[in-house]
Amino acid sequence: xxxxVLEQFQRVGRxxxxxxxxxxxxxxxxxxxxxxxxxxxxxxxxxxxEERDVVDIGLEENDANVALASTEIVVHRAIYAATxxxxxxxxxxxxxxxxxxxxxxxxxxxxxxxxxxxxVPVVAAQLTAGSSEVAELLPQWLxxxxxxxxxxxxxxxxxHLLEEAxxxxxxxxxxxxxxxxxxxxxxxxxxxxxxSERYGSW
Amino acid sequence: MSHAISTLAPLHGxxxxxxxxxxxxxxxSADVARAYLGGRGLGACIALRERLYEVEPLAPENLxxxxxxxxxxxxxxxxxxxxxxxxxxxxxxxFDGNSGGSFGVALRGLGIxxxxxxxxxxxxxxLVIGGDAGGEGAAGGARGTAAGARGAAVGEVLAAPDGxxxxxxxxxxxxxxxxxxxxxxxxxxxxxxEASVIGPAGExxxxxxxxxxxxxxxxxxxxxxxxxxxxxxxAVVVADHGRHxxxxxxxxxxxxxxxxxxxxxxxxxxxxxxLPEFGTAVLVNVLNQAGVLPTRNFRASQFEHAAAISGxxxxxxxxxxxxxxxxCGIGCARRTSTGDASGEGPEYExxxxxxxxxxxxxxxxxxxxxxxxxxxxLDTITMGxxxxxxxxxxxxxxxxxxxxxxxxxxxxxxxxxTARREGLGDELAEGSARFAARLGxxxxxxxxxxxxLPAYDPRGMTGQGLGFATSNRGGCHLRANxxxxxxxxxxxxxxxxxxxxxxxxxxxxxxLNAALDSLSLCKFTGFALKEDYYARLLSAVWGETVEPQxxxxxxxxxxxxxxxxxxxxxxxxxxxxLPRRLLEEPVPAGPAxxxxxxxxxxxxxxxxxxGWDTDGRPRAGKLDRLSLSSAAVTAGLTAGEAGPTRSSSAxxxxxxxxxxxxxx
Numbered sequence: 001x002x003x004x005v006l007e008q009f010q011r012v013g014r015x016x017x018x019x020x021x022x023x024x025x026x027x028x029x030x031x032x033x034x035x036x037x038x039x040x041x042x043x044x045x046x047x048x049x050e051e052r053d054v055v056d057i058g059l060e061e062n063d064a065n066v067a068l069a070s071t072e073i074v075v076h077r078a079i080y081a082a083t084x085x086x087x088x089x090x091x092x093x094x095x096x097x098x099x100x101x102x103x104x105x106x107x108x109x110x111x112x113x114x115x116x117x118x119x120v121p122v123v124a125a126q127l128t129a130g131s132s133e134v135a136e137l138l139p140q141w142l143x144x145x146x147x148x149x150x151x152x153x154x155x156x157x158x159x160h161l162l163e164e165a166x167x168x169x170x171x172x173x174x175x176x177x178x179x180x181x182x183x184x185x186x187x188x189x190x191x192x193x194x195x196s197e198r199y200g201s202w
Numbered sequence: 203m204s205h206a207i208s209t210l211a212p213l214h215g216x217x218x219x220x221x222x223x224x225x226x227x228x229x230x231s232a233d234v235a236r237a238y239l240g241g242r243g244l245g246a247c248i249a250l251r252e253r254l255y256e257v258e259p260l261a262p263e264n265l266x267x268x269x270x271x272x273x274x275x276x277x278x279x280x281x282x283x284x285x286x287x288x289x290x291x292x293x294x295x296x297f298d299g300n301s302g303g304s305f306g307v308a309l310r311g312l313g314i315x316x317x318x319x320x321x322x323x324x325x326x327x328x329l330v331i332g333g334d335a336g337g338e339g340a341a342g343g344a345r346g347t348a349a350g351a352r353g354a355a356v357g358e359v360l361a362a363p364d365g366x367x368x369x370x371x372x373x374x375x376x377x378x379x380x381x382x383x384x385x386x387x388x389x390x391x392x393x394x395x396e397a398s399v400i401g402p403a404g405e406x407x408x409x410x411x412x413x414x415x416x417x418x419x420x421x422x423x424x425x426x427x428x429x430x431x432x433x434x435x436x437a438v439v440v441a442d443h444g445r446h447x448x449x450x451x452x453x454x455x456x457x458x459x460x461x462x463x464x465x466x467x468x469x470x471x472x473x474x475x476x477l478p479e480f481g482t483a484v485l486v487n488v489l490n491q492a493g494v495l496p497t498r499n500f501r502a503s504q505f506e507h508a509a510a511i512s513g514x515x516x517x518x519x520x521x522x523x524x525x526x527x528x529x530c531g532i533g534c535a536r537r538t539s540t541g542d543a544s545g546e547g548p549e550y551e552x553x554x555x556x557x558x559x560x561x562x563x564x565x566x567x568x569x570x571x572x573x574x575x576x577x578x579x580l581d582t583i584t585m586g587x588x589x590x591x592x593x594x595x596x597x598x599x600x601x602x603x604x605x606x607x608x609x610x611x612x613x614x615x616x617x618x619x620t621a622r623r624e625g626l627g628d629e630l631a632e633g634s635a636r637f638a639a640r641l642g643x644x645x646x647x648x649x650x651x652x653x654x655l656p657a658y659d660p661r662g663m664t665g666q667g668l669g670f671a672t673s674n675r676g677g678c679h680l681r682a683n684x685x686x687x688x689x690x691x692x693x694x695x696x697x698x699x700x701x702x703x704x705x706x707x708x709x710x711x712x713x714l715n716a717a718l719d720s721l722s723l724c725k726f727t728g729f730a731l732k733e734d735y736y737a738r739l740l741s742a743v744w745g746e747t748v749e750p751q752x753x754x755x756x757x758x759x760x761x762x763x764x765x766x767x768x769x770x771x772x773x774x775x776x777x778x779x780l781p782r783r784l785l786e787e788p789v790p791a792g793p794a795x796x797x798x799x800x801x802x803x804x805x806x807x808x809x810x811x812x813g814w815d816t817d818g819r820p821r822a823g824k825l826d827r828l829s830l831s832s833a834a835v836t837a838g839l840t841a842g843e844a845g846p847t848r849s850s851s852a853x854x855x856x857x858x859x860x861x862x863x864x865x866x
Contacts, residue, residue: 004700032706034810084713084754086706115466143749146734160707161687163694198458202738 001038001054005031009038009054012089012166013046021091021173022046027154028070029089031162032080035059039070071130075138075156082139085158089165092154095176100151106175107199109182113175114193118202120149120172128153147172206451206745210235213244213315218329218368220433221262221321225368230316237829239740240271242298243720243760244316245287249296250763250833255771259291259425260407260432262322268398268438269316270306271722275448275529277460278739279467280724282307282528286398289771290424291432292409292584292633293652293676296767299413299421300680300719302527302535308332308396308440310448312366323370323434326377326405328388330369333395333441373436377405380577382545385416388439395441401579403621404431408631410584414576418535418546419527422581424653424675425633451745459738463731464531470730472690477534477726478524480513482550485657485685486558487512492689492698493792494662495554496655498561498607499590500648500783503659504792507563511553515565532726540569548572548582554657555586556617560593561607571614578621584633587654589616591634591646592626600641645782651676651773660784662794663688665696665704668804669712671778674764680725682711692729701800705808713757720760759828762820766830770837775818778805 012029016022027046030039037057040046044053057065057073059080066073076088099106106120121141125133128150138156141148147157147168155172159165182189213235215228230244238247245267249255257263270284284306290297309317312332319329376384381401388397397416404411404427411427412420421427450456467473476484489495490508497505509515520540526533536547548556548569556562556571575582589605589612596604604626605612619627629637634654638647648655653676660667665684673681687707688698696704714733718725721736733750741748768777779785780799788796809816813824819839825831 002700002702004697005703031703033703034705034807083751084710086710115469118462143751144734144737144747146732159693160710161694161696167694195458195461201455201458202462 001051001056005038006049006051006054008162009040010049012162013040013049015166016089016091016169017045017047019170019173021093021169023092027089027091028072028076029087029162029165030070030076031087032059032085037073037076037080039073039076041068042070074130074132074135078135078139079142079156079158083142083158085142086160087158087162087165089157089159089162089169090154091169093169093173093176095180096149096155096172097152099176099179100149105200106149106172106179108175108179109189110175110178113171113178114196114199116168116171117147117175118199119145120147120155121145122149122151124151206455208745209449209451210744210746213240214313215316215318216314216331216366216368217318217320218370219321220319220323220327220329220370220435223370228318235272237756237759239717239720239756240274240315241269241283241285241720241722242287242300242716243756244269245285245298246296246760246763246767248316248318249287249289250767250837253770253837254289254296255767255837257289259289259294259429262320262433264289264429264432266319266426266429266433267316268305268309268319270310271720272448272743273721273723273739275307275310276450276743277453277456277529278721278723278743279460279463280527280530280532280727281722282530283722283724284309285719285722286413286421286426288426288429290426290653290675291407291428292425294771295651295675295773296764296771297424297426297675298719299423299426300722301413301415301419301421302530302724303396303415303417303419304528305396305398305415305417305440306722307528311446312440313446314366317438319433319435319438322432326373326434326436328371328373328376328437328439329435330371330392330439330441332366333392334367373434376436378402381414381579382577384437385414388437389416392439392441395439397437397439399437399579400427400430400435401577401621403578403580403631404428405436406621406623406631407431408580408620408623409633409636410581410588412579412581414579417527418525418576420576420581423583423678425581427579448743450743452742456739456742459735459742463727463735463739466730466735467531467727472692472729473532473726477532480517481524481534481536483513483516483536483548483553485513485550486553487514488689489658491793492662493789493794494659494689495558496648496657496659497558499559499587499594499646500655500659500781501594502791503662503789503794505558505563508558510563511557511565511568513550516548516553516569519565520569527724530724532724534726538569540566543570543573545573545576547576551657552582552586555583555590555654556613557586558657559586559590560609560613562610562613563608564610567610567614571610571617574614574617574621578617580617580621583656584654585617585620585630586613587648588620588630588634588637589613591638591648592616592630594646595638595641595643598643598646600643648781648783649677650780651777653677655781658685659789659794660780660799661789661797663698664701664799664804665698665708667780667784667799667801668704668808669708671780671801671805672708672712672808674761674768680715682708682715683725684708684711686711686729690729693732699794699797701804702807705804705811708808709811710754712761713754715757716760717753717757720756755828759830762824762828762830763833765818765820766834766837766839769819769839778818
């Protein structure tokens with residue numbers, strides 16, 4: 001792993017925690033490099049990543065490093081197998097999780113979310129952490145959407161760079177905060193966007 | 203999509219054999235359409251199927267394949283584009299050019315999804331498709347002269363497949379005319395028709411001659427104009443278009459997605475301000491500041507006269523008006539005037555090639571040299587870079603009395619002399635690789651696979667260097683422009699000097715651009731849009747769900763098909779390289795000072811990420827997943843576990859086989 005790659009992990013990991021998108025030891029992220037994956041270590045603190053916290057493991061085949069890799073390695077592998085993603089970020093943002101508990105899809109009302117997301121599908125699984133059920137379900141949605149919400153658990157975002165996946169995650173949480181606040185205020189929502197009634201079909 | 207009736211159907215082709223004077227309708231299956239889309243992808247599919255790697259590029263057996271894509275002529279943004287594919291006389295590789303304008307729209311207006319031009323005329327001719335194709339004087343320069351094209355007298359219609367009249371007419375006095383004059387004559391003869399022509403450079407076999415259409419857009423690179431010239435074909439005219447509108451399965455959905463796409467294009471300062479205001483020349487100052495503007499044949503990477511030849515100067519001193527291709531809201535094209543003359547451009551690459559590369563800081567002279575290239579039908583990048591090569595030869599004492607860096611008058615004169623193949627121009631007409639090799643200094647040609655590099659010094663943006671080295675058509679930025687992430691921060695800024703970790707990003711860009719060239723959409727939309735928008739646009743047109751991942755997989759298939767073609771043509775890993783200067787000579791000054799490209803580790807990472815072996819050959823499993831295994835066999839490449847190996851005893855399936863596996 002080059003220092004430039006480690007620096008990306010450190011920068012994004014720190015920001016994820018500072019922005020309140022993960023708990024102290026929550027979340028995980030990875031990048032794909034050819035037939036290898038660099039993924040955060042199980043139980044690592046993303047805000048304090050060191051070189052030993054990023055594990056180099058095969059894209060398809062296991063090796064001894066699987067003992068160190070994130071719990072979600074099975075899901076990351078499945079995503080890379082099904083999509084052209086080069087980076088995956090998984091977090092536990094509170095407002096997004098709250099919205100996922102009451103909705104089947106999250107449709108932004110704010111401008112930034114509307115431009116960048118249009119719609120975020122919410123998918124449900126009984127076993128939500130590191131499960132083959134999620135590994136089977138999630139990549140199918142990520143073929144069509146760059147960010148998908150796992151109900152009660154958190155979003156998986158993909159991109160060509162870690163920063164891209166991080167941006168989508170950040171925008172989702174901001175969108176969900178705005179939704180939660182505006183829905184709690186009651187009153188009529190003043191629509192300002194042409195064609196927004198179709199975002200559900202995005 | 204469930205309520206829309208699918209429009210995904212077999213592609214309607216028109217094949218014209220110039221040698222035999224025959225026009226026939228043909229078809230490529232819906233499977234081919236799904237696997238290759240159209241445009242560049244379809245061209246690669248046909249070229250591989252018909253084994254163009256075995257033909258001499260300037261022989262009659264080479265094909266010229268004109269192909270719009272499934273989005274051409276629809277309401278998708280910036281979709282007025284088409285591709286032309288052939289084996290290149292300059293590079294020997296498979297080569298496609300992609301152009302704006304309305305030529306592709308006109309083809310689709312006649313219900314033609316692709317046009318294959320085979321053979322060669324005995325005497326200079328024009329191909330007229332549609333309308334009263336064979337009407338007297340239809341070629342625009344041949345009135346009353348029945349002698350001429352073999353198999354077709356004036357007024358004779360070769361055929362009318364699907365009701366579309368096709369005529370092959372003597373070019374008459376059009377032959378020898380410069381591009382603007384020929385286009386004007388054709389416009390008078392065929393009001394409202396679209397035309398693609400070659401200039402004197404194409405007629406004389408200049409190996410980097412272009413094909414220019416009546417909207418001022420070019421199939422610029424690779425010498426496809428020379429292929430057309432070798433066929434003695436001056437023009438292809440598509441008349442009376444507009445009878446068919448491309449069928450869109452879900453117009454309402456297309457309108458919605460196109461609206462959302464336009465929102466992003468308007469919100470992005472590159473597509474909504476920089477390109478409309480300054481044209482592509484906006485890059486001159488940006489790249490000079492970053493220390494990646496190649497100067498004097500790449501001896502330096504900053505130019506002291508950059509401001510004088512910048513987009514800002516072009517707007518201030520020469521711009522008449524902006525222009526845009528059909529269906530484009532960006533409008534990067536320029537109509538300019540020097541007072542003495544007016545014309546199209548120059549674009550950024552032309553300003554660089556005829557300017558900084560040659561040490562010329564006189565923008566008026568650059569504009570005039572650009573006009574000279576446009577009139578003659580010459581690729582400005584190869585022209586300028588080849589002159590720059592000659593200038594360095596002069597400085598090195600290899601070329602006595604040759605042109606010197608900074609000599610603007612010499613640049614203008616050499617453009618004209620090259621088009622006429624006169625004097626030194628006759629040697630430059632072969633491109634810099636052949637010219638430099640003949641003079642015993644091949645390292646002074648700044649080219650990859652004999653295609654001159656564009657205006658980016660990869661020593662200051664290493665991913666661009668990997669892109670140049672691995673490009674299937676040679677030194678080119680349009681296969682995947684790492685300018686975006688390395689300089690402009692699209693989608694995000696990455697470390698432009700880093701060596702490793704860029705292969706995956708480059709591959710995704712290469713695959714995406716192959717898909718865009720096949721749809722066919724302008725790559726500039728990629729400054730604001732991602733693959734999910736393109737997939738949704740195509741889904742609306744076809745009425746079938748196309749996932750973004752499928753689009754990228756199509757691009758990957760096209761990339762590997764092109765790779766198979768080049769392998770069959772004899773290219774090996776050794777061709778995936780850069781000019782020695784970029785690998786060994788550090789940048790002398792500026793932000794990239796001291797840098798070279800460390801290519802070998804990048805190549806190794808790239809091949810691995812591509813699923814190729816260490817010699818750059820696609821592995822059997824990769825070919826199988828892309829449904830290209832039988833294509834490899836057809837190409838005489840035995841797809842073994844270690845990847846395809848050239849085999850003379852491999853079975854050759856029927857060339858008539860259709861389907862992605864046969865592309866096939």
